Amino acid sequence: MQEMKAAVVPEVNAPWELRDVPMPEAGPHQVLVRIHACGLCYTDALMARGVLSYRPFPLVLGHEGVGEVVAVGPGVTERQVGDRVGLPITQKPCGRCAFCREHHPYSFVTANNCANPVLTGVNVDGGQAEYVAADESGTVLLPDAIPYELAAPTVCAGYTVWAALRRADPKPDARVAVGGIGGVGHLGVQFAKAAGYHTIAVTHSPEKHDLARELGADDVVADGAELKAAGGADVLLHTSPRHETAIDALGGLRPWGKLVLMGISADDTFPLPALAVTSHSYQVVGSAHNSPEYLAEALEIVARGDVTPMIDVFPKEKVNEGYERLINGQLRFRGVVTY
CATH class of the missing domain: 3.40.50.720 (NAD(P)-binding Rossmann-like Domain)
Known part of the structure; x- marks a missing residue:
């Protein structure tokens, strides 16, 4: 089995560690994304500190991952190898519960109301890693003009x-x-x-x-x-x-x-x-994201230069330094880790 580097939170309130872990594969209707950058969000800190809890430690967090599709699984029709994509937090609803039967657009409202959603970097591994396998519907195409480092904080x-x-x-x-x-x-x-x-x-x-x-x-x-x-x-x-x-x-x-x-x-x-x-x-x-169309609009606005996130960039080897600066209020204004 191939391995990759990932930022692992081994236990509550522990430093983030860059470790070798098994590399995922794209399953049915999934794409394998080579992550180029992933933003640090305060929600990540709440999960790392145990304030929010959705699954046992160890954790691979990150719901602001962006990168390139390098493989597609069986049945994929919406994405292809070479696509530049972002991975927002709501990857896939269960499709079967009472909320899902109402056919709402994917958003953080879905994350909070679906009976069994798949949430990138929350209840499944996220973008603080070199590769992520995600449902094709849980990705968003990035405009050609937007750099990965600016796309990452825009995704959340x-x-x-x-x-x-x-x-x-x-x-x-x-x-x-x-x-x-x-x-x-x-x-x-x-x-x-x-x-x-x-x-x-x-x-x-x-x-x-x-x-x-x-x-x-x-x-x-x-x-x-x-x-x-x-x-x-x-x-x-x-x-x-x-x-x-x-x-x-x-x-x-x-x-x-x-x-x-x-x-x-x-x-x-x-x-x-x-x-x-x-x-x-x-x-x-x-307000909780509300609809994917607004993410597409936000990405286009950043791509054309009308809005520019102010970021501190950390190489993956310094991911814990980025996390420490996040929890200590020392970022100005968003932290982004490159992989």
């Missing part, structure tokens, strides 16, 4: 924030605020500006103000009071796992405004100011 972080903006469905003259200028938020500012909206960055970090303007923000404010003084927002994209900042920023949301939540946190409580929500007819919307 870029997908997340673009799908949230599309779900908010702002009017053409809307004002869009982005709360949290981090790994997801720095992309949110760029996507909102690329879509033509008046864009406001909301950050408590003074050192990020100049960067937010460089990313395209028309205004930069520190909190909800400053957001209101700057003219308010029709849509607030909350990208941070810190929910208290979203509650504060509601003070700057205009009447009939929408608060869109996409940050994942171990704290599942979200105390809303009921009077404000009711009296201003606010909408609070959850």
